[in-house]
Amino acid sequence: TFVPAVTAQVGFWATLSLNIPDFTRYAKSQASQLAGQLIGLPVFMALFTFVGLAVTSATQVIFGS
DSSP states (O other): OOOHHHHHHHOOOHHHHHHHHHTTTTOOHHHHHHHHHHHHHHHHHHHHHHHHHHHHHHHHHHOHH
């Protein structure tokens, strides 16, 4: 179960990490780019994870196992 978990984490973070140049091309400085990434990536990735978990849990409650 370790290898699939590592693969899932790499895929999870690689999705947005590969698009960082698209997100930061209009940044005024390197510091503002770094601040945006430090705040934005963990917060929104945690939010997306929570939504995925909530939807999955809701489908198990509605439709059963």
